[in-house]
Amino acid sequence: MPPHRRIDVVLDSVKRLQRIGASANLLNLLQKQHPADLAEVFGELSDKDCRGALNLLLDHNSRLAMEALIEYGAEHSAALLADHPADQLAVWLQDLPSDDAVALIDELPDDLSAAVLEQMRSQASGDVENLLEYAEQTAGRIMNPTVFALSEDLTAGEAIGALQGSREVEMVFYLYVVDERRHLVGVVSLRRLLLVATETPLQRIMTTDLISARVDTDQEEVAEHVASYNLLAIPVVDEENKLVGIITVDDVIDIIKDEATEDIYRLAGVSGDEHVFTSARESLRKRLPWLAVNLATATLAAFVVRAFQATIDQVVVLAVLMTIVASMGGNAATQALTVIVRGIALGELTWGNSRKTVFKEALVGLGNGLALGTVGGGVAWLMSGSLVLGLILALAMVINLLVAAIAASVIPISLRAMRIDPALASAVFITTLTDVFGFFTFLGLATLFLGYLEAGA
Amino acid sequence: MPPHRRIDVVLDSVKRLQRIGASANLLNLLQKQHPADLAEVFGELSDKDCRGALNLLLDHNSRLAMEALIEYGAEHSAALLADHPADQLAVWLQDLPSDDAVALIDELPDDLSAAVLEQMRSQASGDVENLLEYAEQTAGRIMNPTVFALSEDLTAGEAIGALQGSREVEMVFYLYVVDERRHLVGVVSLRRLLLVATETPLQRIMTTDLISARVDTDQEEVAEHVASYNLLAIPVVDEENKLVGIITVDDVIDIIKDEATEDIYRLAGVSGDEHVFTSARESLRKRLPWLAVNLATATLAAFVVRAFQATIDQVVVLAVLMTIVASMGGNAATQALTVIVRGIALGELTWGNSRKTVFKEALVGLGNGLALGTVGGGVAWLMSGSLVLGLILALAMVINLLVAAIAASVIPISLRAMRIDPALASAVFITTLTDVFGFFTFLGLATLFLGYLEAGA
Known part of the structure; x- marks a missing residue:
């Protein structure tokens, strides 16, 4: 601030x-x-x-x-x-x-x-x-219907006269040109109007290759057009290409902020229209469903742990160490997921580079797993006094971080391919997945090598 | 997309x-x-x-x-x-x-x-x-130094002539007016220039109350000014108020996107300058430190669990159920944290409403805790066959969700008061806090009522 x-x-x-x-x-x-x-x-x-x-x-x-x-x-x-x-x-x-x-x-x-x-x-x-x-x-809902337009039959001088005679209209810098039935046919900048002789016909100086939005165009797409073509405003037309409104760049800035908020919120399992000043009752109504989903998935993870209850009963320190594997997997997955989802939103992640991206994330997951698994294994060895348990934790961490990285990149990319908002694969789901998988890997490996553990512990 | x-x-x-x-x-x-x-x-x-x-x-x-x-x-x-x-x-x-x-x-x-x-x-x-x-x-680094300026001694007609004679410059719509030593003294819009008689002196039609940025102004502040005052461009001046550049709204849109990305990334423990196409080696170097911090905090949580190892040894189903309490706390905290951090970034959360906001989050936390604790307690009763254990889990969940909500709102607000980026209180820290506190509450309560549990289990 x-x-x-x-x-x-x-x-x-x-x-x-x-x-x-x-x-x-x-x-x-x-x-x-x-x-x-x-x-x-x-x-x-x-x-x-x-x-x-x-x-x-x-x-x-x-x-x-x-x-x-x-x-x-x-x-x-x-x-x-x-x-x-x-x-x-x-x-x-x-x-x-x-x-x-x-x-x-x-x-x-x-x-x-x-x-x-x-x-x-x-x-x-x-x-x-x-x-x-x-x-x-949609563009129709957010546009300003008061838009200044010039007839295509005017000259530059007549256009300046029309402008001087007009009531105050919102930010005039692009002057849209329409035919007698108000179809959008071109655009001329105020600056260009000044630079030509007054008798020049508008038709000779206007640009006909112009970017417009239709009333039913999604506001996110409108914002993307204005941002990527560096426009100050975009004209809005109806189904018959008649000029019906204008959306200016200041409104586009608000849309970009709102869409970024929506992305951040979805990743965290919050409805896009919640604000700091939303009432407690309303916030509760919006957040409770996501947490209920999380309760169901957390219960699923608990069932996985329960499947290994006999193992834990024999080597109770497993209950201590399993939380480390799950927590690391969750955080590594959140990092990867965030980069991927934002990359999709900003248009950085495309079909051309999606395979390369998954491969890269897998590499990063493997690297993180090897580095942190070594340290974590050492910690486990010290805490439990069992070298075998240290090795099991290290191996579980490598596997879990690799799987977390792949899941966190493949899932949003697949959702996008199915035209589902990839941010819906929120941290809630991905971290549950890594919890389930983390518990399963660590406790499963421990069960396999139970003979060595009881001897060592 | x-x-x-x-x-x-x-x-x-x-x-x-x-x-x-x-x-x-x-x-x-x-x-x-x-x-x-x-x-x-x-x-x-x-x-x-x-x-x-x-x-x-x-x-x-x-x-x-x-x-x-x-x-x-x-x-x-x-x-x-x-x-x-x-x-x-x-x-x-x-x-x-x-x-x-x-x-x-x-x-x-x-x-x-x-x-x-x-x-x-x-x-x-x-x-x-x-x-x-x-x-x-800073504004100086991102500005375009090619800025068209008019001398304050010109008339409207001379200004139009100067404009017509100028080389192509970036987006001319505000015409900045300078004195003979290039100090910024006013601004006049191209439209206004057209609407007055050609002999009108610029000094009579220019606005002197104009918003500018200094070369050392932070780019985020520049973007905020342009966005909140609905500007198309902002002039940049040096220490002596001399006009040295211009920042246009298309650059501001890029800044707003970058800052939103930074916020999203910080919440997830990712460096702000990472992209989908950043190399695996570089991504690893950026993400590993955060995960190392998480390994340390997860180890801390593991020590909390280890303190109750004797209790778990007696009632092993506690190891199964404790993961539910921790997971719910982490997700509820992430929701609250995200709304608060974004609210600060968008200027919705101010000093005037911060106390009210914490109170509201506490209410939401309590409501979520009561609703989900009841369900979670039922699940625990079914899984363990012990009513007492169900009640303990329900109570632990109410306490943990309440504490999670308060921590997730008080911590970023306090960081902001200390002028530290509130997004640095990333999900990594808050979820560790809720893990530690969740394990402590649940296992602590279980230890207190151990007599009832052993009879019931």
Whole structure:
């Protein structure tokens, strides 16, 4: 976390002004801040103080307040807004770009969001309703439908005139060119427009080979296109290639962050839409199923141990040492799994190099197993006084780390081949697998060489 | 992974043309692709075919080849380039924007990069060397030093003239305004320039309240600024506020991806700079230290178990059931840890809500413990035939899941307070902690109630 000295000063002032009840000064201070800074201030205040500051700002500068809420995040903001009446919310939401309004309305309680939409409909706001018709996480749902377009029949000079006459639209730097039926036919940059003679027809300077998204394109794919082609925005078209919206790079950054969060969470067995501020009840509901799965798999591992109960009964130190084999396998598998799953997400791992990758992971697993098995075997020898037991632990560790590495790479690659999200092969499953296999290898080897162990122990 | 139909077609053609040795057709096809698409093709080809296609392109269109390599990633590209002579590399690198050239040179073997820099120096390329003087992961190292700036004395019309006369520069949409000594004094958007009369002085239309980064600002902070203020680029200034470079949003997207990767990796005990294509030897060198730490902590857990060896010797089924308690604690802790660490990274977790967050995690831990402890206790009762043992396991699970939740939230929050990266409290440490504590609670309780167990078992 980088230090935010200016924010700290603002935050201290906000707290002081709230304490002494100086509303006019507080409002004055809040109004001078950038929406992103206000969002940060909201995050640092207690819930009560945050509502106080927000409501003050909503009363006097609702547009700035709503913009700050957008930066603060839709889920948390919806919680702050939920106790305001629907007609009031409708008025405030009207000021926002419709993609931002939709994000907030989506997070409101169902009955309230219906009431808000009802109010907004009576105020003739078709945009928001239209966006809500597209499926979640598609280009249609997240696009801004207010997109500036130029007719293909214009000249460069006429285009500049049209631009000068236009209402404020979101970030104009690519100018999309459409035909008379609003089909997307080309794009011209604002810069290029400036560099040509005013009488040049747009058709002569526009690029026709342009990258667009369809309303039903998955948002992750949209983000990938914008990122890999270094775009500042991508136009969105409907089934007939008619221009219906635009997605700008700032929205793409949010998508990339969300998708990274989803990847991290899936690896750990957490639902992608959980946040720090999700309620305890909701978090419990989201995490419990994964842990229940883990209870079942851990029970499976326990059954493997129980199969060797007679061996443990004879050489009880096996119960001490088996935990080392399982723990090492689990951690080595988590390392490999993480590199593989992230490599798939970033597009580093492809069909061309997947065989090579599995081979590499097997090599790393073998190397780790040999190095750590030697040390672990020594530890086991010292703890048990039995050289044979040391050798068994070393061998079990080599085998388990090799198998862990292969499983942690083959499983996500196979899931991907079946078009299943490879992050679903979460650490929960892989570590159970290494537990089961680790117990089996170590206790199985110990059972095989039981004669030597009883003599040595 | 979204399907890339067009890329698949290109890839098939590339493979076919390589097989039949049709170099002219292959070159023709490659030259029609966008650099980002070429990068994807390189990734899908075998190492040999990739080198073949790359070298063909380097011979005939080195600029496109180098741009494709930049999209492909510096580390992997450096490996592909390493067998070319230094003077040849210097010529190719000369064509690239200097920030991209620096990223590639950084990844070359040390002696080769020195030789390349020597060659580039003789061709008078100060930019690359200047960038290399800034520390890694700072704004200075990643900025593009070619930045278009306007003198504050110009009018809007003169500014447009200056722009029209300028060489091609990276993404012009913000026009930075400097005084006669190149101090950054303001910014004006290209759009605004178009909307005012040509004789308007820049000083009247420029914004003076602008956000900039200093050469020594950490790249993560730069990315955070660009993302939260929705910027398309951020100017970089030196200690004296002189404009020395620009960082554009496409570079910021790369930083955000890298930082997310780093977070995911740290949680799993992997060094942030490991990739799918990192060599086995290098991966081993990076992962082994973490696993060695884990071996030490797993040994610690084994010592805890050994302290209760006498109890296990009397009731051997304890060895079977203790693995369930430890496994559940580890997974519950990983869930909580992941939400907390990601919440800190995304700025959701702040000082204002950290106490509330720990309380919430404790509640979730208690809830999970009660639900799963009941089920787990039943399983233990069935497996062992002892009701007392079932109750002990249930109680141990409640305690362990509660402690796991508290530890997994308090530890990263405390690390952050000490300005240590909270992701360093990786799953390796937290799961060892829950192993140690889980074994201790379960076996300790069992030892306390040993009298009842022996009668029941």
